[in-house]
Amino acid sequence: MNKKEKGKFFQQIAEEYLKRKKYKIIDRNFLWKKGEIDIIAERDNKIIFIEVRGKESEDIKGYETVNLEKQKRIIETAKFYLESKNLYGKKDVRFDVISINLKDEEIELEHFENAFMEE
């Protein structure tokens, strides 16, 4: 698997997990000049922006790589998304991180709700 395929693979795992948890996926891979949001979902009248991070190593967990820089990009992109759909200030918003670690065909998934907020 190359990098792109890997990304797709992890995203699929995350989406299946979210569907099981009764999240409604409203958009995926939303791209803007400042960044990208992997999954945009909706539940309990809340918009949830989800960053999916997968790793095939034991030494580093996926969530550890969502640094401040990355968070800022996601927040900026989310603002643009809300503005473009005319939802800004009308819905509660949440930022989640789904971290997936792959080890000998075994999948370890961790879901962090409310993972970060704007500084």
Place this chain on the structure above:
Amino acid sequence: MLAKLKSATYIGIEGILVDVEVDLSKGIPSFSLVGLPETMVKESKERVLTAIRNSGFALPFKKITINLAPADLRKEGTGLDLPIALGILSASGYFESKALKDKIFLGELSLDGKLRAVKGVLPIVILLKEKGFKDVILPYDNAKEASIVEELNVYPVNSLLEAVKFIKGEIRIEKFKFDKEKLFSELSIYDVDFSEVKGQVTAKRALEVAASGGHNVLFIGPPGAGKTMLARRFPTILPKMTVEEALETTKIHSVAGRLPPDKPIITTRPFRAPHHTISDIGLIGGGHIPKPGEVSLAHNGVLFLDEFTEFSRNALEVLRQPLEDGFVSIGRARASLIFPARFILLASMNPCPCGYLTHPEKECTCTQGQIRKYLSKISGPLLDRIDIHIELPPISYSEISSKKEGEPSEKIRERVERARKIQLERFKNEKGIYFNAHMKQKHLKKYINISEEGENLLKDAMEKMNFSARAYTRILKLSRTIADLEESEEIKPHHIAEAIQYRALDREYWSNY
């Protein structure tokens, strides 16, 4: 969803009321704090959010906006943590905002939700009393300090959770009661006493006069004459503090964060003895947001400067304003503040660099130039502001070996207290004046009543000894105190003679070199 509640903080040594407004709205989750918060207040974000989570509440992931009004005053201190946290919880619906009305909240949060003591509680509660507030909720360790103001209902709490339960009426908290009379009636116990000082009768008498009238003292003498020993025993003869004085001094110590939690009010006169390497800022106060220095911490007490000439020139010259006015005003770009600083200055120095200039037996090894340079460190204006100059002779063998005990501190203090009573009666209508040494020009005319013989003696002395105008008023004040010690309404010639004797030293040294 909006929550409003009241808190307070302080600037300098005055309390100010702060309105804390918390708004939660839909949008990108964030936490913004407006209303000129200083660093300590800005950092409350992390403490508040973590404390809320660790107290078992869910964090609202909403756009949190907090406003601290009035917005044009800089807020410092950590006391706003508790009101901010309560505001967030109220706005997210844990309890009604109404329950917070007319109460004052104060306290620093630790990460686990426990409350920590804050600085400056006394100036805040004094303000609350003036503004007519009744209920104040604050950390347990601040309760004693707050209950000094009797009109307030002080409710001490241990944690954020306890505060929430109390607001919701789920638990009852008893009003904090504390016997402040007991603190004032306790006698101070010192482990030193004047009876241990052998000889040095003149110096002891001078300290008695100084303690009675609040006069500044300079000791000059060779090493080993007992300068430091005498100074250390000076607090043992100081008169008791009045409630007003105690409150004033406590305010300063409260803001400086130097009050021990078990002793909420300072009832014994402070004795501050900074080392001579102290900077002028350390001595006078200052910093980015001005903080009180040693002179203010010594307010209503004693500032002892050992090795007076070793202090930096800058540090010595900044002493002039507090010595003259009884306060320091510190101007900085961000704030200009006034701190009270009325103290008895007790200074000691050697007569020359080697120390033996006045010694009857030992040879002084200093040159004229060295001595001149040494003495010139103490400027004339500064010297003028010290009422009493005393030369200490070295102690002779017969004095050291003598079995005779000196007069105990307690006896001396009784006389001091009597002289003090007379002064309190005299100045009862003068605001901010407690001692003869504090008298201003207008008071001199009103309260100084010299006999005719005394007048003549003073005139003679003035002409022959070349005193400055300031020295003249110092002599008047000193003789007033000496007369008070004898409980004499009129100032008699022997009072003036003693007073002049305490001023003579400056001429002897400073004009010969």
